[in-house]
Amino acid sequence: MLRQYELVERVKAYDPDADEAMLNRAYVYTVQKHGTQKRASGDPYFSHPVEVAGLMTELKLDQETIVTALLHDTVEDTLATIEEVEKFFGPDVARLVDGVTKLSKIETLTENERAAENLRKFLLAMSEDLRVLLVKLADRLHNMRTLHFIKSEDKRRRIARETMDIYAPLAERVGMYEYMREMQLLAFEQLEPEAYATITGRLAQIRSQEGSQVGAIALSVKQALAETGLKVEVSGREKHPYSIWKKMAERHVTFEQITDIMAFRVITDSVEDSYKALGVLHQTWQMIPGRFKDYMSTPKTNGYRSLHTALIYENSMRVEVQIRTKDMHQTNEYGLAAHWAYKQGGERPDGPRPDEEVGWLRDLVEIVDASHDAEELLEHTKLAIYQDRIFAFTPKGSLHQLPKGSTPVDFAYAVHTDLGNAAVGAKINGRHIPLRTPLNNGDVVEIIKSRNAQPQLSWLGFVVTGKARAAIRRAVRAKELQEIAAIGRKLFEEIVERLPTKIGKKAIADAVKRLGFAREEELMAAIGTAKLSDREVMEALVPGSAADLADDHDWPKQERAISIRGLTPGMAFHLADCCHPVPGDRIVGLRQPGKGVEVHTIDCLSLASGIDADWLDLSWGERSTGAVGRLRVVLYNRPGTLAEVTAIFANNRANVTDLHMIQRDDPFGTYEVDLEVKDVAHLSRIISSLRASEAVAEAERI
Known part of the structure; x- marks a missing residue:
């Protein structure tokens, strides 16, 4: 381990103007804060940040980076705070330390979610200052050098896999090949120990034979x-x-x-x-x-x-x-570490900071913004730092590097997100080709765009870049939200008509706040997906109004009265989710030990799966009414179709309890809809009305 004076001497050797007092304060601070903490190797914990700082001196980095390396674990693993770091070492060091520091571990998050949130914060900090990445890479390299001291094989393999998937490719992307090669070697030893032993043994044999x-x-x-x-x-x-x-x-x-x-x-x-x-x-x-x-x-x-x-x-x-x-x-x-290194005299190379020149860093930030959850962020980031690349050109000669297997859609998003969103076709070397065609080195790619174009869900089946995948998913989600909000707005207008008084914009704005939403569109989406009942919306708009709601306006909930013949009085039952029986269907019951009776339609496909249960011959009781039926509806993807379908549900007095898109394949969108209906005849009338509509391509009961 480097001693305090040795570390200072290393920095002063290439940067004579470095603040020696700050370097000494940082060394003492990390030793005091980590105190008696030990590493898995048994060494004092502070030996790790000192060695990371030593790696930074080998790259001849500036004093702020050296101090950050010394302090990078203090906020995460000791009682130190970012505010304290800023007080003693200044705002620049505090910002860098905060960027390298992992988020506090939250017990409710899964391992992937914790990893994704740590990665999200790290990527954002890295995009603001590349020195965050340099310290993080040195931190990971030293941890890999001491990985063999960790007793748990599962933990060693998890760290090695993360290094191989994220940190070694990041080192390659910033040109730090020495770091990349050593990380890969150390991770390879843990992930493929037999292959590692065989290859290193053969190399040693060749050396001894061929001298x-x-x-x-x-x-x-x-x-x-x-x-x-x-x-x-x-x-x-x-x-x-x-x-x-x-x-x-x-x-x-x-x-x-x-x-x-x-x-x-x-x-x-x-x-x-x-x-x-x-x-x-x-x-x-x-x-x-x-x-x-x-x-x-x-x-x-x-x-x-x-x-x-x-x-x-x-x-x-x-x-x-x-x-x-x-x-x-x-x-x-x-x-890029070489660009941060001080020349003699403490001057930086001419030109912009290196992190201002790296376009892929901006792509990573865009991926962070577009990713919906932990799994997506990890997937998109791994794709974005993929190593094997090809070169392709725009018609004007601009060069773009992409992963092998990239398509014109990947190329379009690499040029600009708006170009990807507007793409409808492509030419490669002057010839029209399908958008899913893989590009080759040196291809000249011309993207054909349209003002009315939209990203297609089917593109996810062939794009390979994280940026393209994230942008497509974000656009598709936005369109789905817009369509569901359109349904919600139609239902909202019907709710408003049932209020005892007219309302204005202020009442709607107040209702949005009362129900805990930030925007009006969020309220409409919640209504469209049946997350709010009519009564809840009415109460939020005009408090007390739902108490005066007439019975015939809320019939599905008030008129639901289901009785089943063939059951012992008082026997518990429930309607099966697989076939959604409604009054009027031919039904059968399945009774399993310790469970109630599950009611199925007589033609339910799950009955053919050989369920071990007693079969009961059942029928609907008199005046049974009100149950949930499920439909699959395929709509034409054009303006107004959702509003027309919503009107059909409303005219047939059917309450939507759930709605979600299951597939988009232009020019169609396929939805599953759960409706509260009186009986099978009521459901059949709704299906007939849907099939008669020009907005609907197909409608069937599930």
């Missing part, structure tokens, strides 16, 4: 380039064990079939020398077709720039070679 082969190849490459006057640095290494395992899984091959397990890096003085070196290597050794990638002229989203190629060396050995300049190498290994 200094890596060094010999590196020397040959350097000599070939030196003969043309190029001054370069050449280094070689074995491929990352996780990278080898991933390639084995993707290609369905064995370790023996992986021929390119060695990679070499050529560092040049300039871009011109890099391209010259590429030409020399291709002339000296045979280049493998399809393996050349030029990330110099077309950098990755995270700013990564390099030339990649693969060569056939002696004895048919395949090797990968990366060629880059010294400046590119620094940025490639530490990514």
Whole structure:
């Protein structure tokens, strides 16, 4: 563990103007606050934030980031508060610490919900200041280095999976490849221990058999380039064990079939020398077709720039070679962290802050806003930081990077959310193609849009980006809410007509507040989904008015009187939810030990499932009236259809108890509706009225 003076000396070495007193205060503060707390390894807990701060000094980050690293666990794990941190270390440090700090654990949340809420807060803070991410990545890296001390295998695997799914890809997205590779290796060891042991064992065996082969190849490459006057640095290494395992899984091959397990890096003085070196290597050794990638002229989203190629060396050995300049190498290994590093004299590089240049951070914030629940947020975020990318262009030449398998819909949302929402078709390289067509590297994509277009639920079946998926779900939910609110407004107008006095806008606004809603549309949606009864709405609009409600206006509840013949007097029964029997149906009863009698229609499909119960021959008693019937209604997706259907229910004096959309497939929307009706004849009249309507494509009883 770094001692206090060692940490300060490290910072002063690259930033002589750093506030030494603040660094010392932060070190002492974290030691005092964590006190006697221990880690799973048995080490004092404060050793962890000190080591995280040490990782930040290796990246030569500013003093605020170093102090944040020292304090990042104090608010979560000690009695320290953000207000106290701000008092002692200033608002900038307090903001950064708050961004890194996890939300307090809420017992009522599931594990996924807690993870999602922590991730939501982290992403928002990261979008405001990228240093939050840098500290968080260092925090996770050190935790992974000590993961083996945790006794619970399930906990180790959960942390490793989270690292592999979220933090390693985030490190890749900001270009911190050293962090990414180490996180993947440590997570791989926990998630696939047998594969890890096998691959690392085989690599050790190769090293012992072939000795200094890596060094010999590196020397040959350097000599070939030196003969043309190029001054370069050449280094070689074995491929990352996780990278080898991933390639084995993707290609369905064995370790023996992986021929390119060695990679070499050529560092040049300039871009011109890099391209010259590429030409020399291709002339000296045979280049493998399809393996050349030029990330110099077309950098990755995270700013990564390099030339990649693969060569056939002696004895048919395949090797990968990366060629880059010294400046590119620094940025490639530490990514956007390099932009935060202080140069000598404490000056930052010219230009905007790095977090102001990263478009995918804005996409993540949009995903946070659009995600409906914990599962969606985790799913969309994992999609948004997916690693394998392709490049596609707009007709004007703007470049967009997308995950492999992306479609024109993903491309449209990558350009702008409004363009995705308005998309109706696409051209790839000048040819009309279906929206579900996967894009290839270098495609020119033109999106055809319409002012009246809307995102389709069916798009979720083929889009692959988190941004597209989140935007589609948000648009579909908004439309559903709008349609349900339209039903609610129609029902609301009927309720208002039954009030003893006319009402104005103020009465409606007061009712919205009394019922606990923020907006009038929320009230209409609640009425449309039968979350509020007529009486509750009337009382909220005009207190006392429901007491004078005439019987014939609320008949379903007041006239419901069901009796069943064939039951012992006093025997409990209930109407089955699977078939929703109503008076007039032929019915049968099922009686199971310790339970009441369940009443089904005689043709209910669930009766064929072999339920172990006594069957009772039942019939409706005299004057039985009032039960809930369920309908499936398919509506044409055009303005006014919901209002027309609502009018049919109202004209037939049927009370809606539940309504929800189960499918949207333009130009249709399919709904399930629960209605309080008198009997089967009443329900049949409603179905006939629906089928006669031009707004309805299909209507049937479930």
